[in-house]
Amino acid sequence: ETITVQELANRMAARVPEVVKSLMKLGVMATATQTIDADTAELVVEEFGHRSKRVSESDVELGLEGQEDSETDLKVRPPVVTIMGHVDHGKTSLLDALRSTDVAAREAGGITQHIGAYQVTLESGAKMTFIDTPGHEAFTAMRARGASVTDIVILVVAADDGVMPQTVEAIRHAKAANVPIIVAINKIDRPDANPNRVRSELLQYDIAVEAMGGETQDVEVSALKRQGLDALQEAILLQAELLDLKANPNRSAEGAVIESSLDRGRGPVATVLVQKGTLRQGDIVVAGTEQGRVRAMLDDHGQPLKDAGPSTPVEILGLSGVPGAGEVFVVVENEGRAREIAEFRQRKLREHAAAAGAAARGTLDQMLARIQAGEQKEVALVIKADVQGSAEAIQATVQKLGNDEVRVRVLLAGVGQITESDVQLAKASDAIIVAFNVRANAQARTLASRDGVDIRYYSIIYQVSDDIETMVKGKLAPIE
Ligand code: GDP
Numbered sequence: 097e098t099i100t101v102q103e104l105a106n107r108m109a110a111r112v113p114e115v116v117k118s119l120m121k122l123g124v125m126a127t128a129t130q131t132i133d134a135d136t137a138e139l140v141v142e143e144f145g146h147r148s149k150r151v152s153e154s155d156v157e158l159g160l161e162g163q164e165d166s167e168t169d170l171k172v173r174p175p176v177v178t179i180m181g182h183v184d185h186g187k188t189s190l191l192d193a194l195r196s197t198d199v200a201a202r203e204a205g206g207i208t209q210h211i212g213a214y215q216v217t218l219e220s221g222a223k224m225t226f227i228d229t230p231g232h233e234a235f236t237a238m239r240a241r242g243a244s245v246t247d248i249v250i251l252v253v254a255a256d257d258g259v260m261p262q263t264v265e266a267i268r269h270a271k272a273a274n275v276p277i278i279v280a281i282n283k284i285d286r287p288d289a290n291p292n293r294v295r296s297e298l299l300q301y302d303i304a305v306e307a308m309g310g311e312t313q314d315v316e317v318s319a320l321k322r323q324g325l326d327a328l329q330e331a332i333l334l335q336a337e338l339l340d341l342k343a344n345p346n347r348s349a350e351g352a353v354i355e356s357s358l359d360r361g362r363g364p365v366a367t368v369l370v371q372k373g374t375l376r377q378g379d380i381v382v383a384g385t386e387q388g389r390v391r392a393m394l395d396d397h398g399q400p401l402k403d404a405g406p407s408t409p410v411e412i413l414g415l416s417g418v419p420g421a422g423e424v425f426v427v428v429e430n431e432g433r434a435r436e437i438a439e440f441r442q443r444k445l446r447e448h449a450a451a452a453g454a455a456a457r458g459t460l461d462q463m464l465a466r467i468q469a470g471e472q473k474e475v476a477l478v479i480k481a482d483v484q485g486s487a488e489a490i491q492a493t494v495q496k497l498g499n500d501e502v503r504v505r506v507l508l509a510g511v512g513q514i515t516e517s518d519v520q521l522a523k524a525s526d527a528i529i530v531a532f533n534v535r536a537n538a539q540a541r542t543l544a545s546r547d548g549v550d551i552r553y554y555s556i557i558y559q560v561s562d563d564i565e566t567m568v569k570g571k572l573a574p575i576e
Pocket of ligand 1: 187283317
């Protein structure tokens with residue numbers, strides 16, 4: 097099985113030179129038209145942070161393998177943006193300010209409906225979509241469910257406060273997901289604003305903005321005074337262009353659930369983001385374990401819509417129940433099929449829940465099995481230690497343990513007890529948590545056992561490296 101470099105780039109919505117660069121890192125020299133083998137392609141895909149779209153067993157059983165789009169069918173689509181940052185740095189204010197720049201709202205009489213995401217149309221006609229739940233929790237929870245909807249993260253940092261703990265968490269979550277960051281230095285209207293301090297503080301977390309010789313875009317804004325919004329939107333469009341975001345609008349729709357609720361009058365209501373294809377009123381959809389015919393669709397101004405193309409958020413009515421945020425939705429050919437799929441998934445879910453008790457200790461075992469089967473090429477770790485020196489020493493040691501086939505990827509090496517945020521991060525990236533002379537707090541323990549995240553406790557560094565070495569070799573020693 098082979099694929100051309102060009103085709104691979106298209107499938108990842110990446111640019112050819114980036115793919116070539118990534119291949120060079122793997123020691124493979126190839127041009128756009130040359131072919132590479134499936135294993136190499138998979139490594140590149142992982143490098144780009146996509147989980148290579150391996151069709152799941154249940155999807156094969158269901159015949160839901162998904163159709164591939166040919167390059168000529170792909171059209172430019174608007175970027176999907178999530179705003180993250182520390183509490184009180186102005187995420188909500190910025191979302192409101194950006195929303196106010198929407199020219200389409202004027203046509204709709206200025207009505208805005210909070211449906212979990214909104215789209216802004218600029219004077220120029222360019223569009224961009226914002227996820228209306230700021231913060232990394234929703235972002236990570238969605239990733240954990242399998243949906244990756246965000247193309248660009250806006251990291252809001254208040255110019256009078258600088259980089260704070262949740263700023264750092266947001267950076268880690270965005271980096272773990274390989275989503276590019278644009279820094280919005282907010283509150284520049286304040287007399288004590290010090291944007292340069294923000295720029296230099298960010299260096300510590302591997303974010304070098306352009307003024308510091310790096311490539312991350314940064315924009316000074318005031319959400320309150322609505323200053324710098326144009327420049328921020330330009331930065332978003334530039335980043336979107338670099339990402340070369342495309343989708344095929346002329347196919348049946350696929351996407352992700354952004355949020356959902358049960359409305360007294362209207363029944364189950366879900367906001368979905370269309371990622372591929374066009375969703376039409378009357379379509380039959382499956383979202384997680386729920387299904388139904390799209391009875392009505394509304395946009396973020398509460399206006400009825402007949403169809404919605406890629407990157408459009410819409411509220412849909414007509415589902416059998418309330419699907420979870422981050423659940424993937426697809427359009428299927430008829431109602432019988434929709435019910436069949438939904439029931440199949442419900443059954444799987446019950447089986448899974450029954451097996452979960454037995455598998456609680458099993459995340460590591462499962463990972464080793466995947467590595468042995470050659471399905472996993474990476475051991476991802478979240479490292480927490482009692483002191484910075486130990487965290488750094490462990491990181492340096494384990495990173496050397498990777499080899500050509502399985503690499504060790506440290507998502508975070510930090511100090512302090514294990515928190516829910518660490519568990520969420522590990523869950524979203526299939527990582528193991530290494531706890532060195534630290535404990536997990538109660539919420540983190542509960543979450544870890546519920547989600548089957550493996551927390552391993554150590555007090556001697558060489559025991560950490562022994563264990564990680566075994567994991568890496570899981571792949572190398574398939575011979576009994
Ligand atoms: P969030 O917690 O990150 O969503 O922050 P909010 O948007 O709720 O803003 C927190 C506080 O900062 C509020 O009192 C806002 O009015 C204020 N704020 C937000 N943006 C600005 C700004 O650009 N300038 C000033 N001076 N205050 C701002």
